[in-house]
Structures are given as structure tokens and as C-alpha cells.
Amino acid sequence: MINSKLSRFSGLTLCILFNLITLTFVEEVLSVQRDKLGYSNSAVAQTASEQIARSVYKKATQAVVTVKDGRGHGSGFIVSQDGLIITNAHVVEGSPSVVTVEFPDGKKLPADVMGFAKGGLDLAVLKVQKQKNLRMLGLATEDSAQVGDRVFALGSPLKPQFKDTFTQGHITRIKKSDGEIQHDAPVFGGNSGGPLLNTKGQVIGVNTRIITGSSFKTNTGMNFAIPVSKVRSFIAAARKGDVSQTSTLKRRKQREFIPISLNGQIINDKLAKENGFLNLYVFQGKAGQKVVIDMTSKNMNPALGLYQAIENSGVRNYQPIAQNDDKGAGDFNSRITTTLPADGVYVIEAKSSTRGQAGDYSLRAVVKP
Template sequence: MNAKLSRFSGLTLCVLFNLLTLPVVEHLLSDNGNQLGYSNRAVAQTTEEQIARSVYKKVSPAVVTVKDGKGHGSGFVVSQDGLIITNAHVVEESPSVVTVEFADGRKLPADVLGFAKGGLDLAVLKIHRQNNLQTLALATLGSAEVGDRVFALGSPLDPRYKDTFTQGNITRINKSDGVIQHNAPIYGGNSGGPLLNTKAEVIGVNTSIIGAPGKLNTGMNFAIPVSNVRSFIAAAKKGNLSPISTLKKPSQESEIVSISLNGQDINGNFSQENGFANLYVFQGKAGQKVIIEMTSKTMNPFLSLYQLVENAEGKQSNLITENDDRGAGDFNSQIATTLPADGIYVIEAKSSTGRQSGDYSLRATANP
């Protein structure tokens, strides 16, 4: 009996000990966990980090920097034998052969095979004598939705920053053309690079941004949807390409608008649909002092003033002056000049990069 009682008492003490110490142990574990940074949120973050790392490792070997000696952009491999997709505006003024540089430092020549028809901002390059390049998979049509997590990879600002990986979310999808708006940070040089989903699939080609003066990225970034990319690749494989870029040129993007030098505000807009430069014409007089101002809250304005002249070689436009920033810390543009002769003058209004989207206001005044 005493033995049984002893064993029973021991069992009871063990149970009591467990009941009493379990909350204490949990509390200690909780305290230690908090001190070490462990939490459910941390676990979730770790999962997100794992997804991001997985996407980067899968796609990095297939993303390239496209160089033509004058500038650069980004691109990505879509076939093992060397087809590369980029933006038309990246290579529209390039020679027929450009250089593509991979993340591991390899540099290979690539032919500019051609451009998309109909003004679509896509071009295709070809690396020869390749048969085992790593490629990017294209996402299923219609799989991208607002709120989805997305990733961008490319060479922003300078080729030295190749293989830069950023992330964000889809913030809008244009219902008319499927263009994807997102907030994964991209900059000049990212053009032609892929926009990816969490499966490391291409959902779009990064093409343009809306930037504000003094702030390189506002979180309003745009990508051509994968539906257009699929159609373009199919056309490229059939040889159904344009030999030259079909993007609108400044002279085609808008009509030349006649203005008066009376200080009236003129509102304008740049976009992928409307073009990235506007022209304004006025009749000037020799010795006339002209002030032209261009202001914007969503981009960095750039003004150029030309004089139209006619000689034995025909009609020509001579650059009189141009201006990027009005002053230190002021990204708006202003031209103040004295006209050299009677005649017709043209104002070209655009962004400093030539392809920023956004609204602006233009004003031109003159003193006799």
C-alpha cells in the first residue's frame, strides 16, 4: 500500500509539476522567442523571402543588359537558341548588332532581328550559335490580377547596376489594353526587362514610368502584358517583323500647335498612347525677348527652341537654345532668349529622359 501510495504521490507530483511549469515554460519560450525575433510574422516573412530568393535564382541567368554603345536597357531570353525580348525604344536607334551582357559577366553579340508592328514597344534580338541558354517561362494569359505580388529584374540607371531585383504589387490593370501598372521600383535602364509573378513567370515587359522631379520613382510603373509578348514572339518566329521601329516619332505624336506669346497657360500630357513630345509654333521678330516656361509635378520637363529656316538645301530647323532645369533644386524648365531674326520658331516640349509620362503646363511670353 505504501509503495502504491508512494508511486501515486510521485505520479501526482509529476502531473502537478507539468501543469504548473507548462505555462512558465511557454512564457519563457515566448520571451526568448521575442528576444530572438521569432514570431508568426517572422515565419511569414521568411516564407516571403524564400519565394523572392527562389524567383531571383530562377530568372537571373536569363536576364541581360542590352548595350549599343550609346545607352543601355534590359532584356530576357525566351528560347534556348538565343531569342531575346526587349523594348523597341531600347534598340530603335542602335546598330544592327548590339551587345548583351548576362549576370555572370558573359558578353555576346546579338542581332537586332526586328520590331513589333503597329507601334507596340517590343523588339527581338538573336544570339547565334547557342542551343542551351536558360530561358524565362511566360505566364498564362489573364493570370495576373490587381494585388498580386510582382518582381522586376534589370539594369536600372547604369549597366553597373545590372541584375537589380525589386518587388511590389500590381496596382492596376488597364481594361482596354491590359497594360499592367505596378509599384515594384524600376528606373531608366529597366526598359525591356521582365515583370514576374511568384512562380518566376513573365507577366509583362517593363516599359515606362511616371517620375516626379527629385524623385526617381513614384510607384506608377507600366509593363506591356504577356498577351502582347506571346503574340509578338509568335510573329517573330514566323518572320512577321518590321525592319524599323514602328513607335511614333515626335513629329508624328502630335500636331504642331500654333500659339501666341501672350502668357496663356497651355496644358499638355505625355503617355505611351499620346506620345512623349509636343511641338508648338509661333511667329517671332528679330530682337524680340521671349520667355518660355514648362512646369510639371509628375516629371522633369525639358524645353528646346528651334528656328525654321529655308535655304538651298531646303527647310531646316536650327537649334537656338534648350534648357533642362530652371535653377538649382528647380526641375522645371525655362528658356529666356532674344530671337535672332524674323521668322517661324518651334518649341519642343518633352521630359528630360525623353520617355517620361505625365502632365505639364507651358507658357510663352514676349516683349517687343
């Protein structure tokens, strides 16, 4: 009886061992086959979420451009194969009638500023001529966006060299009164006019403004986009020529030149949408004076320009003397050090290096011996 039980136990043990050896062999064979086919652990671990993000980027990247007007930059996106481009009004407000659009591959094309949305809507339309087969973005159906939806932003944040930057987040709020989309996909100045996309790579909004933290590099997660319903209506109006030839953004009355002395006194001021994100200061200078102008801020990226006012036949023109964006590597404040070429009136232009960025700043100007 004992021998019989031992015999059955031994047989069972051998059977289990055989199965384990067989499974090990099969796993080794499968592992070898995966290696031969080029599979890797990272590829096997790729999630559906990653696949969606990559698909959206691949679909959208060639249809998003950097918009440059010689003074600053923003983003835009193509909505027709023949070169119709949507951007923010504040990106091209006050620009020449022709701006430059740059594609992710570095190709640059001239684009006509065709017009602006009416009623104070922050949208403008550009047109690249003699194009037939440009990549374009489709528009999502109206009211398809919901709080909690995953979204993607594509554009040129901060500086043109950061073009084709792709970020993602979620819709955190939709304003009931006008459908404005609030989201937390990281965007910064320079993203203005770029698309906000859904998981299908369709446009659900146009990124238009942000709220920044204590540093201009800090995104609070409170970013806002014009909803696709308004974008669609604007495109339809633009095709009919029903656009304004000038920006209709609401602004306060044009600010007068603010006097500034050259004694180093600090002026605290701010840039805001109401003043066009720009302040102008004026002083009387003398030939040979070495002037140092500083603009500092904790919540935006300052930029300075210095111009000489020149009267010619009763018309005042402004000749550029010096410009500065960053003082140096890692220092995003702005400083101009220059020698004035002649006696006369000079104007300091205080703004942000990224169009549409608001914030507080301090300004001082001093003559060095």
C-alpha cells in the same frame, strides 16, 4: 502519513527542478551552437516569401537590360543565349538602327533593332551580336497567370541610374478580350519593355504602360503588361523574320509645329500616346536674344529640348542648342535658359524624360532683357 506525503512532494519538486535546469542547459547549448554556425535572428525569421523574392531576383537580374537610344531609355530582357532581346516598340520607335543595352554590372553592348510587331502591338525585338552564353529568361505557360497571383517587376524606372530595380505586387485584373494583365507592382516610366515575372522567375508579361497620380512619382497601382501569349507569338514571328521594319503603333496624323510667342504666354497642353508623347513648338528668334523656356507638370517628369532649324540644299536639319531635364535638386520641372546664336527659326521639343510617360503640362517662353 504526513512525513510520507512530504517526502513524495519533495521528490516531485526536485524532479521538476532538475528537468527545468536540464531544459535551460539544453537551450543554452543550442543557442551557443546557433551562434557558432553563424545563425542570426533575422536569418531564422526569414520567411518563405522573402526566399521566393530573392530567388526570383537572383534568377532574373542578369537577363534584364536598360535600353538606350541617345534620346531616352527603357527596359528589355533577354530571351535567348545568343542575344535576342524583347522590349516595347515605343522604347525604340524612331531610334537609330543600333541602340545600346546596359547590363546591371555596367557592361554595355550595341544591339540591332531587328523589327517591330505587326498589328499595332507594342513590342520590338533587338539582337546583340556575337554572344553565346547570355543569361536569359524563360516564358511562363500561356494562361498560367491568375488574378491574385504574386508578381515581380524588374527594370530601370525613371532614370538609367535606377537600373536593376526590383518590385513586387499582385495581379489585380486580366482583361478578357486580349489577356492584358493589370497589376500593382510599382513601375514607372523607364520600366517600359521590362518583364513581369511569376514566382518561378518566368515571364508572364511585358510592362508597357501605367496610370500615374497627381505627381509623376506617384504610382496608382494601375499598371499594365502585354501577356506572355502575345510575347511568345512575336518571338516566333521574329525568328522567321516576320516583323515590320517600322513601328506599327497607331498614332494620329503627324502634328504640325505649334507656334509659340516669346512674351511669356502660358500654353497648356498634354503628352499622350496619340501624339507620340511629344509636342513641337516653333518661334522666330534673333541672335543674342536671351530666352527662358519653362515646362511644368504635376503628373509627369518634363524634359525640354531647343533646336535651331538650318536649311542646307533644300533640306532642313535641326541643330541642338540646349536641353534640360530637371531644374534642380528636388525640382523635376524643366527650364532652358540660353542665348540664341543666330537669327532664324527655332523649335522647342516638349516631352517627358522617361519614354512613354503621359500627362498634362504648361509651357511658356520669354525673352529676358
